[in-house]
Amino acid sequence: MNNKRTYLIAISTWYAAFGMQSVVFAWLVTMLLREPPERVGLAQMSILLPGMLLILLAGAIADRVGLRRQALWSQLFAALTPLLLIYFLYFEALTYAVLIVYALLMGLAQAFVTPARDGLLNLVAGDNVQRTVVLASLCQFGFQIIGYTLAGFADAVGVIYILALQSVILLMGCGALMALKGIGAPAVRTDSGPSVLRDLWEGAVTVAGNRVLRAVMIQNVAMGVFFMGAFIVAFPLVVREVYNGNSADLASLNAFNSLGLVATILVLLRVGHIARAGRALLLAQFFGSIVLLLAGLVVQQFLFIFFVFLWGVCGGVAMPMSRTIMQQTAPPALRARVMSFYAFSFMGAGPLGALWAGYMADLLGPQMAIVISSAGMASLALLMTFVSPLWKSVTAQSPES
Numbered sequence: 001m002n003n004k005r006t007y008l009i010a011i012s013t014w015y016a017a018f019g020m021q022s023v024v025f026a027w028l029v030t031m032l033l034r035e036p037p038e039r040v041g042l043a044q045m046s047i048l049l050p051g052m053l054l055i056l057l058a059g060a061i062a063d064r065v066g067l068r069r070q071a072l073w074s075q076l077f078a079a080l081t082p083l084l085l086i087y088f089l090y091f092e093a094l095t096y097a098v099l100i101v102y103a104l105l106m107g108l109a110q111a112f113v114t115p116a117r118d119g120l121l122n123l124v125a126g127d128n129v130q131r132t133v134v135l136a137s138l139c140q141f142g143f144q145i146i147g148y149t150l151a152g153f154a155d156a157v158g159v160i161y162i163l164a165l166q167s168v169i170l171l172m173g174c175g176a177l178m179a180l181k182g183i184g185a186p187a188v189r190t191d192s193g194p195s196v197l198r199d200l201w202e203g204a205v206t207v208a209g210n211r212v213l214r215a216v217m218i219q220n221v222a223m224g225v226f227f228m229g230a231f232i233v234a235f236p237l238v239v240r241e242v243y244n245g246n247s248a249d250l251a252s253l254n255a256f257n258s259l260g261l262v263a264t265i266l267v268l269l270r271v272g273h274i275a276r277a278g279r280a281l282l283l284a285q286f287f288g289s290i291v292l293l294l295a296g297l298v299v300q301q302f303l304f305i306f307f308v309f310l311w312g313v314c315g316g317v318a319m320p321m322s323r324t325i326m327q328q329t330a331p332p333a334l335r336a337r338v339m340s341f342y343a344f345s346f347m348g349a350g351p352l353g354a355l356w357a358g359y360m361a362d363l364l365g366p367q368m369a370i371v372i373s374s375a376g377m378a379s380l381a382l383l384m385t386f387v388s389p390l391w392k393s394v395t396a397q398s399p400e401s
Contacts, residue, residue, distance in 0.1 A: 004124040004132065006179050011117060011136060012143040013173030014075060019147020020166045021082075021106065023254060026236040027154055027247045028085075029099055037237055037366070039096065041358015044232045046100045048354060050107035051114070051347030059115035059340020060199035067123070071116035072177040078109035079170035082163040089160050114347070115340035122327055122335055123183040129327050134268050137320045141261035141312075148258065152251030203337030212278070212329055213338065215388035216322050217345040219285060219380065223318075224349025226377040229357030230292065230370045231257075232350075235308070237366035243301045256305050260312025261319070268320060278390030281321040282381055288314030289378035296370030325393065 029035050029043045062070045084102050088094045125132035147169075154162050207213045235253060239245035274280050288311055295307035323342070330338035353373075360369035385391050 003180055003183060004126075006176050007120060007124045008135060008139050010071075010075075010173045010176035010180070012139045013169050013176065014078075014113065014117070015140045016143040016147040016150075017078070017166045017169045017173075019144035019254065019258070020151040020162060020169075021147075022144075022232070023148055023151035023247060023251045024154055024159055024162055024166075025099070025103065026232070027151075027250055028094070028159070029096070030236045030240050031246065031250075032094070032159075033096055033099070035096060037233070037361040038358045040237060041229075041233045041354045041356075041361070043096070043099055043103060044358075045351040045354040046103035047107045047110075048228075048347055048350035050104060051111040051343070052349075052351050054108070054111040055114060055340050055344045055347055056200055056203070056337075058112040059119075059203065059337045059343075060197075062112075062116040062119055062340070063199060063334075063337060067116045067119045068177060068180050068183065071113055071120065072174055074109050074112035074116065075170055075177060076174050078106060078113070079167050079174065081105045081109065082167045086160050086163050089163075111347070114343045115337075118323075118327075118339035118343065119335055120180070120183065122332075124180075125327075129324060131269070131273075133324045133327060134265055134320045137316070137323075138262060138265045138269070141258040141265065141316070145255045145258045145262065148251045148255040152248040152255075154247040199337060203334055203341055206331060206334050206338055207341045210329060211389050212325060212393050215278075215384060215390045216281075216325050217341065218388070219281070219384055219390075220322065220342065220345035221349040222377055222380040223285070224346045225353040225356060226373040226380075227288075227292070227353070228346070228350045229353030229355075230373045233354050233357035234296075234361055234366045234369045234373070237361050238304065238370070241366060242299075243304075245301075249301075253305055253308055256309040257312040257315075260309040260314075261316040264313050264316025265320065268316070274321065274324075276393070277321040277325050278388075278393035281318050281325070282385050282390055284314045284317035284321070286378055286381040286385075288318065289374045289381060293371055293374035293378070296367045296374065325390075 025043075025047070026040075029040055035043065058070070081102065084098070084105070085094070088098050121132060121136055122129060147166075150165065151162055207217060236250055239250050239253060243249060268274070291307050291310045291314060295304055295311065298304050298307065326339060326342045327335070357366075357369050357373065360372055364372070
C-alpha cells in the first residue's frame with residue numbers, strides 16, 4: 001500500500017471519530033445536561049481553546065520531532081481520552097465540569113495532530129497537490145458523515161458504546177500512521193539549530209510577508225468566528241429549542257451538511273485543476289453566507305436542513321481552495337509552520353465564534369445568531385474581493401493534472 005493511500009486511511013479514521021465526537025458532545029451538553037446557550041458556547045469553546053493557544057507551538061515542534069511521530073502520539077492520546085467520559089457516564093456522575101475537562105483534552109490532541117497531519121499531506125502528494133487536497137477533503141467529509149450517522153444512535157444504543165467505538169476507530173488510525181514509510185522524519189540539523197520560538201517567528205514572518213497567505217488567514221479567521229460559531233453552537237440550539245430534536249436529528253443535520261461538501265468535492269475531482277482558486281474561495285464564501293442567512297430565517301425543519309446542505313455545497317469549494325493556496329504558496333522548509341498558522345487562523349478564532357454565537361443566541365435566539373453571523377461573513381467576503389489579491393491569484397497546475 002503506498003503512502004498516499006495509507007495517509008488517506010489515517011485521516012479518514014480521525015474524521016470519522018471527529019464526526020462522532022461532534023454529535024455526541026453537542027448532544028451531551030445541549031440535550032442530556034440541558035445547559036443554557038452561553039454555557040453551550042463555553043463548552044464548545046473549550047474544545048477549540050487548546051488549538052488557539054498551542055497550535056503554533058505544535059507546528060514548530062512537528063518540524064523538529066517529526067510529522068509522523070507527532071501525529072501518531074497525538075492520535076493515540078485522543079483515542080484514550082473518551083475513556084474519561086465512559087467512566088463518568090457508567091457511574092452516572094457526568095457533570096458540566098467533566099465535559100469541560102474532556103473538551104480541553106481532546107482540543108489538546110487536535111492542536112498537535114493538525115499541523116503534523118497537514119504537513120504530511122504535501123509529502124505524500126508529490127506534484128499533484130490540489131488533487132490530493134481534494135481527495136483528503138473527500139475523505140474528511142465522507143467519513144464525517146459515517147461518524148455522524150453512528151453517533152445518531154446514541155439515544156438508541158447508549159452513548160457509552162458510541163464513545164468506545166470512537167476510541168477503536170482512532171486506534172485504527174494509529175496503525176495507519178505507523179505504516180507510513182520514509183516520510184515525516186525530523187529535519188537533520190548540523191548544529192543545535194534555532195529555538196522553537198525562532199521557528200515560530202520564521203513562520204509568522206513568512207505568513208505576514210506574503211499578501212496571498214495573509215488574505216487566506218483573514219478569511220479563515222472570519223470563518224472561525226462566523227461560520228464555526230453558527231455550526232457548533234447555534235445549530236444544536238436550533239435543533240433543541242426550535243425543533244425539539246434528539247441525537248438523530250442533530251446527526252442528520254451534520255450529515256446533510258457534510259453530504260453537500262462531499263457532492264461538491266466529487267465535482268471538483270471530475271473538473272480537475274481550478275486555476276483561480278482564490279476567486280473560487282471568495283465566491284463560495286459569499287454565496288455560502290447567503291444560504292446560511294436563509295437557513296436562519298426559515299421555520300420548517302426540512303427547509304432548514306436543505307439550506308444547511310446547500311451551505312455544505314459552498315463549503316466544499318471554499319475549504320479545498322484555501323488549503324491548496326496555503327500548501328502551494330508556503331516554502332517547503334516552513335510548510336508545517338505555515339500550515340499551523342493556517343489551522344490557527346481557523347481554530348484560534350473558533351473559541352471567539354463559540355462565545356459570539358452563544359451570547360447572540362442567549363440575547364436574540366439561535367436563529368437570529370445564524371442570521372447575524374452570515375451577514376458578517378458576507379460583508380468580509382465582499383471586502384476581501386476588492387482589497388486582497390485572492391480574486392486574481394492563480395494556483396499552479398501539476399504536471400499530472
